[in-house]
Amino acid sequence: MVQRISREEVAHVARLAQLALSEDELDAFTSQLAAVLDHAADLEALNVDDVEPSTHPFPLKNVLRGDEPGEGFEVEEVLEVAPKVEERQFRVPPILGES
Amino acid sequence: MEATEIAEKVSSGEVSARSVVEHHIETINKIESDVNAFNLVTAEQALIDADEIDSKIASGETLGPLAGVPISIKDNLCTRGVETTCSSKILEGWKPPYNATVIEKLKEAGAVVMGKTNLDEFAMGSSTENSAFGPTRNPHNLELVPGGSSGGSAAAVAAGFSPLALGSDTGGSIRQPAALCGVVGVKPTYGRVSRYGLVAFASSLDQVGPFANTVSDAALTLEVISGHDPRDSTSIPEKPLNISEVLNQGVDGMRIGVIEELSGKGLEGISPDVSSRVEEAIKVFSNAGAIVESASVPASIYGLSAYYVIAPAEASSNLARYDGIRFGPRTEAATTAETMTATRTKGFGDEVKRRIMLGTYALSAGYYDAYYGKSQRVRTLIMNDFAKAYEKFDILISPTAPTTAFPLGDKTADPMQMYLQDVCTIPSNLAGHPAMSVPFGFGEDGMPVGIQILAPAMAEREMFQAAKVLESESGKGIE
Numbered sequence: 001m002v003q004r005i006s007r008e009e010v011a012h013v014a015r016l017a018q019l020a021l022s023e024d025e026l027d028a029f030t031s032q033l034a035a036v037l038d039h040a041a042d043l044e045a046l047n048v049d050d051v052e053p054s055t056h057p058f059p060l061k062n063v064l065r066g067d068e069p070g071e072g073f074e075v076e077e078v079l080e081v082a083p084k085v086e087e088r089q090f091r092v093p094p095i096l097g098e099s
Numbered sequence: 100m101e102a103t104e105i106a107e108k109v110s111s112g113e114v115s116a117r118s119v120v121e122h123h124i125e126t127i128n129k130i131e132s133d134v135n136a137f138n139l140v141t142a143e144q145a146l147i148d149a150d151e152i153d154s155k156i157a158s159g160e161t162l163g164p165l166a167g168v169p170i171s172i173k174d175n176l177c178t179r180g181v182e183t184t185c186s187s188k189i190l191e192g193w194k195p196p197y198n199a200t201v202i203e204k205l206k207e208a209g210a211v212v213m214g215k216t217n218l219d220e221f222a223m224g225s226s227t228e229n230s231a232f233g234p235t236r237n238p239h240n241l242e243l244v245p246g247g248s249s250g251g252s253a254a255a256v257a258a259g260f261s262p263l264a265l266g267s268d269t270g271g272s273i274r275q276p277a278a279l280c281g282v283v284g285v286k287p288t289y290g291r292v293s294r295y296g297l298v299a300f301a302s303s304l305d306q307v308g309p310f311a312n313t314v315s316d317a318a319l320t321l322e323v324i325s326g327h328d329p330r331d332s333t334s335i336p337e338k339p340l341n342i343s344e345v346l347n348q349g350v351d352g353m354r355i356g357v358i359e360e361l362s363g364k365g366l367e368g369i370s371p372d373v374s375s376r377v378e379e380a381i382k383v384f385s386n387a388g389a390i391v392e393s394a395s396v397p398a399s400i401y402g403l404s405a406y407y408v409i410a411p412a413e414a415s416s417n418l419a420r421y422d423g424i425r426f427g428p429r430t431e432a433a434t435t436a437e438t439m440t441a442t443r444t445k446g447f448g449d450e451v452k453r454r455i456m457l458g459t460y461a462l463s464a465g466y467y468d469a470y471y472g473k474s475q476r477v478r479t480l481i482m483n484d485f486a487k488a489y490e491k492f493d494i495l496i497s498p499t500a501p502t503t504a505f506p507l508g509d510k511t512a513d514p515m516q517m518y519l520q521d522v523c524t525i526p527s528n529l530a531g532h533p534a535m536s537v538p539f540g541f542g543e544d545g546m547p548v549g550i551q552i553l554a555p556a557m558a559e560r561e562m563f564q565a566a567k568v569l570e571s572e573s574g575k576g577i578e
Contacts, residue, residue, distance in 0.1 A: 005460065009460065010456065013456045013459045013460045013463070014452075014456055016459050016463070017415065017419075017443075017452075017455045017456055017459045018422070018436075018439050018440045018443050019440065019443055019444050019447070019452055019455065019456070020440050020441070020444045021444075021452075029452070029453060029456065032453060032514050032515075033453065033456060033457055033460070035513075035514070035515045036407055036453075036457060036514065036515060036518070037457075037470075039403070039404055039407065039515060039518075040404045040405075040407060040408055040470060040474075041404075042401065042404055043401060043404050043405065043473050043474065043477055044473075046401065046473075046477065046480075048473065048476035048477060048479075048480060051476040051477075051479045051480055051483075052476070052479055053472060053475030053476045053478070053479060054475055054476075054478040054479045054482060055303060055475060056303050056333070056531075057289040057290075057303065057482075057529075057530060057531020057532075057556070058289065058290055058333070058335065058531060058556070060290075060332070060333060060335075063332040063333075065329055073196050073197070077196045078196065078425075080196070081193055081194060081195075081196065081426045081427075082425055082426055083423055083424070083426070083427065083428060083429035084429065084431075090424055090425055092424060092435045092438070093431065093432065093433060093434055093435050093437075093438050094433070094434050094435065095434065095435045095436070096434075
């Protein structure tokens with residue numbers, strides 16, 4: 001039987017999700033993800049073309065609060081839990097690939 | 100002592116909040132090293148909070164309905180200034196700058212937080228073995244799992260560390276560990292309890308709810324934490340629940356359906372221990388005057404498949420925020436992109452990685468309609484089938500989990516076997532309905548069995564009435 005997800009597809013999805021996998025992990029995850037997708041295959045037999053999709057249990061729509069300023073967090077409070085800070089800003093490594 | 104009794108005695112000055120908290124700290128000191136229910140015990144702060152309650156009482160102040168009651172909090176609920184890890188390395192050491200709304204409500208009611216409980220990383224699992232900080236063990240038998248993902252909270256209540264705990268339930272994460280640990284666990288109607296400050300796993304399914312040793316304690320806790328919150332846009336604009344006034348009204352004349360697809364012969368892999376207890380529960384309800392018949396929710400058998408597409412899809416999006424840039428630990432690399440990848444690769448455990456990848460795949464171009472789109476339509480089918488069943492019945496019942504507690508390591512190698520633990524609980528999350536697990540005796544193996552009571556949206560009161568009847572008979576006829 002053809003696996004429902006290939007090793008290459010798992011590698012691609014891992015890249016999209018910003019996860020680095022070893023060769024062994026790639027093998028293990030491929031067969032585990034295929035098993036879950038196999039189980040999901042029992043949905044294929046269902047004809048649900050006339051059924052509307054549900055994104056949510058309740059039909060709440062356009063929930064807006066009043067346009068009034070409220071209290072937010074202090075900058076210091078937020079930066080206190082940041083991994084790296086410089087001049088009251090998040091410090092990050094180079095973003096364009098040059099150090 | 101039950102929570103209701105503690106609150107009464109503390110409020111009247113008969114016992115001090117300090118002595119209550121000290122007693123529970125003693126129990127924790129004695130057996131927590133075996134159980135590992137907590138990621139963090141906040142004993143010192145708990146004593147300070149208790150003293151504050153006692154001095155308020157001494158000065159004649161009236162306190163809330165949970166005055167001096169110890170409560171344990173699942174470690175995916177934000178507690179201001181107190182480490183909140185989701186049992187993940189990616190949040191190790193993170194101290195949120197705010198409290199979840201439920202924490203604010205508990206404090207207002209006089210409850211005392213004892214600590215943060217262990218969970219499957221980001222609430223993904225059914226055994227609390229997927230924790231970066233080691234597994235929690237079932238207080239009834241340390242060789243067995245407590246269930247999950249809120250296994251730490253269930254174990255804390257079962258072990259007597261606190262009479263109450265909070266958990267979160269996305270696919271059964273309150274009800275299944277409650278069943279396996281022999282305590283009461285409630286998943287309220289979606290939107291009944293604020294999710295503000297609950298670390299998001301699958302936002303359209305997540306709901307916060309209580310654990311307790313008794314049905315009335317669970318009801319009281321749910322009353323305290325329920326109600327509209329403007330900080331959660333999915334919060335239902337309703338007043339807090341009042342369950343206590345109907346709790347003892349019984350089930351005389353109530354129409355109760357036994358979901359045939361989720362119990363007895365309809366459920367593959369159900370253990371005889373569990374099905375015989377369901378039969379016993381049917382007798383209890385019939386004897387109490389209820390009309391008990393078989394009910395059908397045909398699409399419920401597709402719940403597991405739909406859930407394991409929808410929940411990972413939402414998780415893959417929700418967990419994109421953990422990149423080591425703004426909060427949490429960072430694994431520094433040459434570039435920002437490499438830093439993000441290194442942080443995520445090191446910070447997430449295998450089950451979380453599996454679900455992120457599964458969700459990313461299900462949402463990717465070419466597969467979206469086949470998996471995610473289809474699952475959302477199946478979700479509608481399940482809602483429709485429940486609606487049809489509730490034309491005939493007031494509440495429905497099933498087992499909470501197909502088996503009693505299983506040995507550590509039993510299902511960790513095969514994720515699909517682990518997922519099957521949630522087959523009975525998932526449909527209520529997909530529908531957004533309330534459901535709870537009530538301990539109802541033990542199996543041949545000596546381990547607790549839970550009966551699940553399901554109700555239509557907003558019908559928590561009827562659900563609790565039935566739970567109370569079951570609880571009052573749970574001790575009878577059991578050796």
